[in-house]
Amino acid sequence: MRTWAYLLGGLIVWTVHFFAVYVAASIFLTSTTARVVTALVTFVCLAAATTLTLRGWAGRVGATDPERRWIHTIAALSGATAFLAIAWQGLPALLI
Amino acid sequence: MSSETGFDPALYERFPTTGERPAGEFDELNRIWAAPTGIAKLTAVNNNYVGVWYIATAxxxxxxxxxxxxxxxxxxxxxxxxxxxxxxxxxxxTMHGTIMMFLFAVPIMEALGVLLLPQMLAARDLPFPRLSAYAFWAYFVGGLCFFASIFFGLAPNGGWFMYPPLTSTTYSPGINADFWLLGIGFIEISAIAGAIEIIVGVLRTRAPGMSLREMPIFAWGMLVFAGMIVIAFPSVILATLLLELERALNWPFFDPTRGGDPVLWQHLFWFFGHPEVYIIFLPASALVSMMIPALARTRLVGHNLIVLAFLATGFISFGVWAHHMFATGMPALSVGFFAAASMAVSVPAGIQVFSWIATFASGKPVFNTPTLFVLGGLVTFVIGGLTGVMVALVPFDWQVHDTHFIVAHLHYVLIGGAVFPLFAVFYYWMGMTSRRPLSERTGKWVFWLMFVGMQVIFLPMHLTGLMGMPRRVYTYLPGRDWEITNMISTIGAFIFAAGVLLFLIELARNFRFTVEDDAGNVYGGGTLEWLPTGLYSTRSIPVVNSRYPLWDDPGICKDVEEGRYFLPNAPTGHRETIITSPVRAEPEYVQIMPGPSAWPLLAAVFTAGFFVILTIQAYGVALFSGVLAVLCVLRWLWDTDRPIAVEQADVGAGIMLPTYVTGPRTHGWWAMIVLLVVIGMIFLMAVFSYFYLYGIHPQFWMVEAQGWWLFPIVGLYALAALLAWLGRRLLAREDVSEWTPSGLLLWGMVAAGAAFILDLWSWRATGLTGDASGQGAIIHALFTLQGCLVFILALMAVYLAARTGRALIIKPCNNTFDLITLFTWYLAGQGAASALLTRLVPGGF
Amino acid sequence: MVGGRLRAQSGIGRPDAFAAKAVANCARLQPACRIAGNPQGRSRALRHRTRLKRHGRVVCRDGLTIGGRQLAGYVLHLGVLAQARCIALHLTIEVPKFQARETRRPCAVAESVETMAGEARIDRTGVAAAQRDDLSRRPEAIVRHRFHGTARYQRRRKDERRDGAPPPSSRFGGHDRGTYRGTHGSDCTALAPGVREKGFILSPWRSFAALLPMLSIAACEAPPVDRHPMPQADPERGRLAMNRTGCGSCHRIPGVWPEGSVGPSLEAFAQQTLIAGRLPNRADVLAEFVRDAPRYVPGTGMPAMPLTEEEARDVAAYLYTLGGR
Amino acid sequence: MWPRISTRSAVGDALGGWPPPVLDPAGPYADPLAMLSWVLFAIAALVLLVVVAALWVALFGSARRKGRLGGTRAIWIGGVAFPAVVLSALLVWGLSLTGSLTAPIRGDEMRVKVTGEMWWWRIAYLGRDGQAVLHDANELHIPVGQPVVLELESADVIHSFWVPRLSGKLDMIPGRTNMMRIQADEPGVFGGQCAEYCGGPHALMGFVVVAHEPEDFARLMAARTAGARPPLPAHPDLARGAQLFQTAGCAACHRIAGTGANGIAGPDLSFLGTRQTLGAGILPNNRGTLMGWIGNSQAIKPGNRMPPYSMLSSDDLRALAVYLEAQR
Incomplete structure (x- = not known):
């Protein structure tokens, strides 16, 4: 289970971010409150995604077991993907 | 090398074994796996049969x-x-959309999973062959009945998206809409059954050594596919349930005059509906990723990136549902989030496309029919993806939404992303189930007709949409310059149809179903499905340490055929396969598999019958059919979960594995967890609906139940969970009679039932009825869900009592007991959550 | 008086209470004859007429003009007539004034209409030599066979009947001297407006008898001929013009949307004998008629339509493509 | 030039065709969308070109080129970096555009309530106080050069309001009021159509927006909101038409301002004579089509809510048509 959570860590962070901002916008509609909440959540989640990516990358370099290295690779990639998606997801708070 | 389960990877070194295999074990294997003959062939559950039937039906x-x-x-x-x-x-x-989505696209992907997965994973079969058979038959019978509705003018007419209030009784008084709602009920059941099968199959029945890293890309695709079904389908199950309740009992979920909201349906539907597109696309693209290496004679470039693309798609596609609703007037900020997610989901698609191009570039592609279909699909899909990016931009979508531009876009995506790959698949894998391969010459004709037809239909259709032609119009007025593009599209449609017709002729000419003496690996694939096979799948299950074992180990076919790997025989005398661990695929135990049986078939027929007959409102007959379905299922289960005399089996090279395992390691436990995730998702979507309705129309939420009822209700649910836990503990003890644990569990069930009745009664006492308001409706919907679980629990209680009476609940631990315990725990949790939710939001103490 | 009767009758003919009320309402506002006088208001009757036409065969032994009268119309048309074995008795009809009479159904009371002249062909009838003589003597006396069942502006005169027509046969019912019943077996054509005719009637029996010897000839179909050549007009433009002006909202016209049911169906217009039941079906007449129908047929249901002269010719050209062989 | 195969009708002219109305905007709420569309097409064409070129190289290129393309680097560049850059730019533009187009409504704009009905449009011009000052149907009149706020509602099922040359579409959802702005920069007739499948004759649910010069518009509104109706032209059938309208049942569903006819189930007919179309944007409006519509609208628009009036004689139909034509 931990393996899976690590493997999908970035994407899980993306999920948390997406539904957090969705709920915020649903409750506060298009208001300053919603924008602020979105921005805050976005920063926190970006930080989490960055951490996961870096950790994955470090683990990848350090791992000897090919299976472990593979898991680190995927974790790093999913963190990076999540980073991009979360960054985009934060844009509406600035632009709308 | 580290280990996941304590299995020593060094043991893999013993394979391939040397020395003579005992005479007669091969005949024994054949005898055990032999399919029934004659009419009894319908009771076959082997994936080679069910898979092909399934594909043919789809x-x-x-x-x-x-x-x-x-x-x-x-x-x-x-x-x-x-x-x-x-x-x-x-x-x-309406029927075109519904059938293509529910009766063609999803089933054919599951069908390919059923047929190909066990071969690719070198398992003897999927872990629940009878469930596959059930899923297929329910789909077959129900699907044909559903389609027949069009001959009686009873076919649904509200669009495949069935937006209320158009589909409510006010505006659709006939039973057409019910045909859709109940008609796809069994399809949902069938899809979920298939998804459970596939998830457990991919995670637990891989060949030893086939770790996640080595797992074929199709297995990844199917894993994400099935995971998405598990998350997405509950939403549409709930939606159809709510709409049917509104139609049958006048509970106003979608009626704004009484506190419902029509947009709720759209959220629920598209939360399923958009992932559905990726549910269709992922397996198809995974198959493309399987074929391209063989067609280009090289390894897949960017394997890891594609795995990531699958995973990312699996997640991000759940954040794009509302891009079907940009025109509903949602808050601008929410719209922005969905636009951003829609952009994000196109990145994984781009990764796949370029990975395929890179693979072609690194290899030496041959222009045979599958290659052509793959290339045609790729180009078509890219065009669809580009228009997809366009419509992800909200302002552009405001213009083209619900016009023929969208029709063109979605057909580009689905035909390019799924249909062309499927035809490539037909050609590529035909050698596995047919004595003769399909003709390359005809194949090229088929391709060019279909490809040209496709472009001729849909390329001008973009323009038709920009010229203002909406979707779903049965005609249009002259003088609007829509004639030319529409005429071109129609001509294209007939060209496309000619291609499909030619393919059908080709099938009639060359398709000769077989399991044993098939045409084989025509295109030179390197994965395990091309191992020599029989009905038992492979003679022995190889140790895998490569993504293309057939290319990397030239001797593997011979070794497998000679039984030099795992499970070269049938040590227990039953059908069996090896269950391995989910990450590193280390052998854990030998699963005893059920064989042919008429019960899944009958259960499926009665299940489909239940839904179809319910539609035509013959409630008595429908109920009878439903009871028969339940009885058939119970009868089918009755034979399962029995330990056999051989407790430890030699699976080859002296490695001993247990034949009966209980607890969280078992495939049954995993399947139950997946099922509970499905049920939990249904509940979660109901909770979402609850908050949604409250948020939209709080003025209708006037009734409050007294808060102190929570104490007895939650207390009883807690008691139920506790009793179930105690029962499971006591089962392990030697000094109690076998009725003690069962009795505790049964009492736990009674407590859960009592809690449910108490909850329901306390709400009824407030005078709240289902048809009073949105609040009443959604609370009663929660009760309906909980009531269904309680009903299933009651069935389980009867089953448990019967098994205990026949001494089939075996100490110290037993799978049936475990699974019922799990279910009871879940039920108690959901019941307590439901009671808390309805009392604390928005009322409170 | 009239309104009261209408109420009573409408109960029989139309079970629909709403319709009955509406008819009664209308009746109160106007003389019954006005309600009933318009063929356009009764689509069912018109449909029957159309059906008749479609199956009708205009039969004559030769294409000679009758009674020495010159046929008006296209020269080409005359040429066709001369060769045809199975077309066309051109005749002039005169519909005299007739009075409103009691009828079996409310819609059958006819109003006086103006005398008019024109050409028509005869449906499924033959003309015996003797009759032709009659015709040639008194061309104005010819009344179309079954005219009563279709346009219903037919009158009958006893003395003429004695001359040329047999007494009412069983097929005609003849329940009442001086009254015909319809011949098509449908309630709606059982209108029998008891009108009198100035000329004589071509009895169906006699025409049938006259027809028999001709059948062997008529069985050989004539080659398809364009009976209304209009080289200057473009039927396709006409179709689009009809779509633009909305002709389809009243008429069922193949190729034109929608398929209204208020006016008569024009599915076989080229075979139709008369325009609006009165005017000769000739291209020039038609082109004028579609532009301003009330001017040519006072009391018609069809209003003037916004078409230019050229468009009207195109429209006529398109209509002549319908149902022609 | 696009080949024409048809002569255009008034309805056709208004409702679309060539040039595609989406790309032929007539107001500030459609202009940027057309601009966006062109840019998107250009980018899509470019990307398609790149992909096809890459595919071409992969299949037929020289070994050296193929080698350069055949590695993960190609995926990173083509499948990750390139989309990330392009999509970021597009997203920024798209979101800003979304923001500006959904900017809050000022409140001093002219307001019209448009209610979607099965299968026509109810239109009510609202006064400053939000009360309806003028009722109409199926034809919306707006002044040129100023934004008009539409309050979109639905009386039955979900419809969608779409005038491609003036704005994108917005759904009309029962129980909700969606606000939308449109503006025309030049006088003209702009066609629209229901864009959300609403059952039965959804295909035949159109309407037109007529933009007038501000002074013309003011005159029109003043004339229509004035209590007195313009005198009806002399016509022999007029009186009978008026009476029939009351007695034949028309008045039960339709309203004509200033007469006793006050039905609200169907479209308001007070200004029917001036409308461009009949039957919600599907037929030209003339006496003949009016008669055909009244006599049996079910043959024209199957399933619509108006029953056939087959018991009316042609004289009745004409009288009614004459009467309705005179409603201006």
């Missing part, structure tokens, strides 16, 4: 829905044509 629906589309195109060829009357046209486009 393809039949593709052709049928295609015929509907042809007639519609003929109607639209010119303005103001009278080929189809308005009402019939509305039924046709």
């Amino acid at each position: 393809f039949l629906f593709f052709v049928l829905a295609g015929v509907l589309a042809l007639v519609m195109r003929a109607q639209l060829a010119l303005p103001l044509q009278g080929i189809l009357p308005q009402e019939t046209y509305n039924q046709f486009f």
Whole structure:
């Protein structure tokens, strides 16, 4: 289970971010409150995604077991993907 | 190398074994796996049979829905044509969409999973063969009944998206809408059954050594596919349940005059509906990723990136549902989030496309039919993806939403992303189930007809949409310059149809079903499905340490055929396969598999019968059919979960594995967890609906139940969970009679039932009825869900009592007991959550 | 008086209470004859007429003009007539004034209409030599066979009947001297407006008898001929013009949307004998008629339509493509 | 030039065709969308070109080129970096555009309530106080050069309001009021159509927006909101038409301002004579089509809510048509 959570860590962070901002916008509609909440959540989640990516990358370099290295690779990639998606997801708070 | 389960990887070194295999074990294997003959063949559950039937049925629906589309195109060829009357046209486009989505696209992907997965994983079969058979038969019988509705003018006519209030009883008083709602009920059940099968199959029945890293890309695709079904389908299950409740009992979920909201349906539907597109696309693209290496004679470039693309798609596609709702007037900020997610989800698609291009570039592609279909699909899909990016931009979508531009876009995506790959698949894997491969020469004709037809239909259709032609119109007025593009599209439709027709002729000429003496690896694939096989799948299950074992180990076919790997025989005398661990695929135990049985078939027929008969409102007969379905299922289960005399089996090279395992390691436990995730998702979507309705129309939420009822209700649910836990503990003890644990569990069930009744009664005492308001409706919907679980629990109680009475609950631990305990825990949790939710939000103490 | 009767009758003919009320309402506002006088208001009757036409065969032994009268119309048309074995008795009809009479159904009371002249062909009838003589003597006396069942502006005169027509046969019912019943077996054509005719009637029996010897000839179909050539007009433009002006909202016209049911169906217009039941079906007449129908047929249901002269010719050209062989 | 195969009708002219109305905007709420569309098409064409070129190289290129393309680097560049850059730019533009187009409504704009009905449009011009000052149907009149706020509602099922040359579409959802702005920069007739499948004759649910010069518009509104109706032209059938309208049942569903006819189930007919179309944007409006519509609208628009009036004689139909034509 931990393996899976690590493997999908970035994407899980993306999920948390997406539904957090969705709920915020649903409750506060298009208001300053919603924008602020979105921005805050976005920063926190970006930080989490960055951490996961870096950790994955470090683990990848350090791992000897090919299976472990593979898991680190995927974790790093999913963190990076999540980073991009979360960054985009934060844009509406600035632009709308 | 580290280990996941304590299995020593060094043991893999013993394979391939040397020395003579004992005489007769091969005949024994054949005897055990032999399929029934004659009419009894219908009771076969082996994936080689069920898979092919499944694919054939799905393809039949593709052709049928295609015929509907042809007639519609003929109607639209010119303005103001009278080929189809308005009402019939509305039924046709509804059926076309519904059949293509529910009866063709999803089932054929599951079917390919059923047929190919065990071969690719070198398992003897999927872990629940009878469940596959059940899923297929329910789909087959129910699907045909559903399709037949069009011959009686009873076909649904509200669009495949069935937006209320158009589909409510006020505006759709006939039973057409019920046909859709109940008609796809069994399809949902079938899809979920298939998804459970696939998830457990991919995670637990891989060949030893086939770790996640080595797992074939199709297994990844199917894993994400099945995971998405598990998350997405509950949403549409709940939606159809709510709408049917509104239609049957007048509970106003979607009626704004009484506190419902029509947009709730759209959220629920598209939360399923958009992932559905990726549910269709992922397996198809995974198959492309399987074929391209063989077609280009090289390894897949960017394997890891593709795995990531699958995973990312699996997640991000759940954040794009509302891009079907940009025109509903949602808050601008929410709209922005969905636009951003829609952009994000296109990145994984880009990764796959470039990975395929890179693979072609690194290899030496041969222009045979599968290659052509793959290339045609790739180009087509890219065009669809580009228009997809366009419509992800909200302002552009405001213009083209619900026009023929969207029709063109979605067909580009689905035909390019799924249909062309499927035809490539037919050609590529035909050698596995047919004595003769399909003809390359005809194949090229088929491809060019279909490819040209596809472009001729849909390329001009973009323009038709920009010229202002909305979707779902049965005709249009002349003088709007829509004639030319529509006529071109219609001509294209007939070209496309000619390609499909040619393919059908080709099938009739060359397809000869077989399991044993098939045409084989025509295109030179390197994965395990091309190992020599029989009904038992492979003679022995190889140790895998490569993504392309057939290329990397030239001797593997011979070794497998000679039984030099795992499970070269049937040590227990039953059908069996090896269950391995989910990450590193280390052998854990030998699963005893059920064989042919008529019960899944009967259960499926009665299940489909229940839903279909319910539609025509013959409630008595429907109930009878439903009872029979339940009885059949119970009878089918009755034979399962029995330990056998051989407790430890030699699976080859002296490695001993247990034959009966209980607890969280078992495949049954995993399947139950997946099922509970499904049920939990249904509940979660109901909770979402609860908050949604409250948020939209709080003024209708006037009734409050007294808060102190929570104490007895939650207390009883807690008691139920506790008793179930105690029962499981006591089962392990030697000094109690076998009725003690069962009795505790049964008492736990009684407590859960009592809690449910108490909850229901306390709400009824407030005078709140289901048809009073949105609040009443959604609370009663929660009770309906909980009531269903309580009903299932009651069935389980009877089953448990019966098994205990026949001494089939075996100490110290037993799978049946475990699974019922799990279910009871879940039920108690959901019941308590439901009671808390309805009392604390928005009321409180 | 009239309104009261209408109420009573409408109960029989139309079970629909709403319709009955509406008819009664209308009746109160106007003389019954006005309600009933318009063929356009009764689509069912018109449909029957159309059906008749479609199956009708205009039969004559030769294409000679009758009674020495010159046929008006296209020269080409005359040429066709001369060769045809199975077309066309051109005749002039005169519909005299007739009075409103009691009828079996409310819609059958006819109003006086103006005398008019024109050409028509005869449906499914033959003309015996003797009759032709009659005709040639008194061309104005010819009344179309079954005219009563279709346009219903037919009158009958006893003395003429004695001359040329047999007494009412069983097929005609003849329940009442001086009254015909319809011949098509449908309630709606059982209108029998008891009108009198100035000329004589071509009895169906006699025409049938006259027809028999001709059948062997008529069985050989004539080659398809364009009976209304209009080289200057473009039927396709006409179709689009009809779509633009909305002709389809009243008429069922193949190729034109929608398929209204208020006016008569024009599915076989080229075979139709008369325009609006009165005017000769000739291209020039038609082109004028579609532009301003009330001017040519006072009391018609069809209003003037916004078409230019050229468009009207195109429209006529398109209409002549319908149902022609 | 696009080949024409048809002569255009008034309805056709208004409702679309060539040039595609989406790309032929007539107001500030459609202009940027057309601009966006062109840019998107250009980018899509470019990307398609790149992909096809890459595919071409992969299949037929020289070994050296193929080698350069055949590695993960190609995926990173083509499948990750390139989309990330392009999509970021597009997203920024798209979101800003979304923001500006959904900017809050000022409140001083002219307001019209448009209610979607099965299968026509109810239109009510609202006064400053939000009360309806003028009722109409199926034809919306707006002044040129100023934004008009539409309050979109639905009386039955979900419809969608779409005038491609003036704005994108917005759904009309029962129980909700969606606000939308449109503006025309030049006088003209702009066609629209229901864009959300609403059952039965959804295909035949159109309407037109007529933009007038501000002074013309003011005159029109003043004339229509004035209590007195313009005198009806002399016509022999007029009186009978008026009476029939009351007695034949028309008045039960339709309203004509200033007469006793006050039905609200169907479209308001007070200004029917001036409308461009009949039957919600599907037929030209003339006496003949009016008669055909009244006599049996079910043959024209199957399933619509108006029953056939087959018991009316042609004289009745004409009288009614004459009467309705005179409603201006």
